[in-house]
Amino acid sequence: MSLLRLEGVTRSVLLPDEGILEILRGVDLAVDVGDHVSIVGRSGSGKSTLLNLLGLLDTPTAGSIFFDDRLTSSFSANERDRSRGADIGFIFQQFNLLGGRTALENVMTPLLYATGRMFWRRRQVAMEMLDRVGLASRAQSIPEKLSGGEQQRVAIARALVRGPRLILADEPTGALDIETGVSVMGLLDDVAESSGAALITITHDANVAALARRHYRLDRGVLTPVDVGRVLALAAPEVTL
Template identity: 80%
Template sequence: MSLLRLDEVTRSVQLPDDETLEILKGVTLDVAVGDHVSIVGRSGSGKSTLLNLLGLLDSPTSGSIWFDDRLTSELSGNARDRARGADIGFIFQQFNLLGGRTALENVMTPMLYASGRQFWRRRQIATEMLERVGLGARLNSMPEKLSGGEQQRAAIARALIRRPRLILADEPTGALDIETGASVMGLLDDVAESSGAALITITHDVNVAALARRHYRLDSGLLSPIDVARVLSLSVPEVTL
């Protein structure tokens, strides 16, 4: 069952000199419920623009985006906001935890927009989610007192607390050392799989991309499948990105 589908999506912007900059050029992608897809590409390849489209933060210049069998261009702004808040979780490279708030308070934040039982149980739900990612003993720690791996685990807990159907991970290990990054990616994959969420990892690291089930390369605005096994077999994998 398809959860997210992009059909010949383009994105371009008008430059001050009236020239048109084409960022994405006919991107087609189908992500099923529970799928794990990686998109790898260099800086400037259009990854951030694509992430904004996948997360319903922006609209394409042409082409169609379908989320949960709904054409997103036909949704009102409020409907897009509700879908994004309820069904999409974002995990960023720099963690984006709120300073001056404990790990528990950070993870509780998305629940402030919930209603009914979820809202009143937000502290318990956040506590359980932090325990699930191994931070049960760090509930009252401020972000600056957490290691990089712990901050990323808190960010994962915050992204998953409303049980999103789609998780978008933007360079989720970019600020971590190799060992901690591998641990975080394993955790993210396990949690996504156990909850049935689709996971899209956007990265420049082929080793991180290899952890997904399906692999794509974004190059000069064009998205194409990539043979990760072949890339990893090369002595300098970056040349294929």
């Protein structure tokens, strides 16, 4: 059973001149529990639009999206918000940490919306997650005092602290140097695998995309599977994505 499934998904918008801009065209994708999928594409290929659909932030113009084999168009607004908060973790290129708040406070933030035991144990749970990403000793440091790699590790801890079943990583290494980026992706893959979460990495960096187990290319709104050799070939300077 797929955790997330897209069937014939399209997304288009009406332009001021009443023309139609087709952003996504007939996207099919199935992601299983524990899967690691990469999607690589140029700027303007539709990556951000696809991310919003995968994260239940938007709805398709046509086609179907299923989460746990349930059609997401049948979700109420509250169900969408609840599923997004509990089941989906977002990791972004710019970290989006709260300035002036400690690493621990940043990781605790999603737990303020938890209920029951998770809410009352939020400090302990956040500390355990920081320890898991190797930053327990930096728990009281504010983002301004952390390196780029450390900030991204805090962002990963924050995204995983509620135990999401699906992790969406949007250009997760774009603000990092190559060595730190490889380290962060290795950590993200390890933590996702150990928790049984599915991981979707959306990136323009073919080297990062190649670290996944299954690979796709998004080009002019069309999503197609590619093998790892093709992904790495796309990293050549003359074909920058």
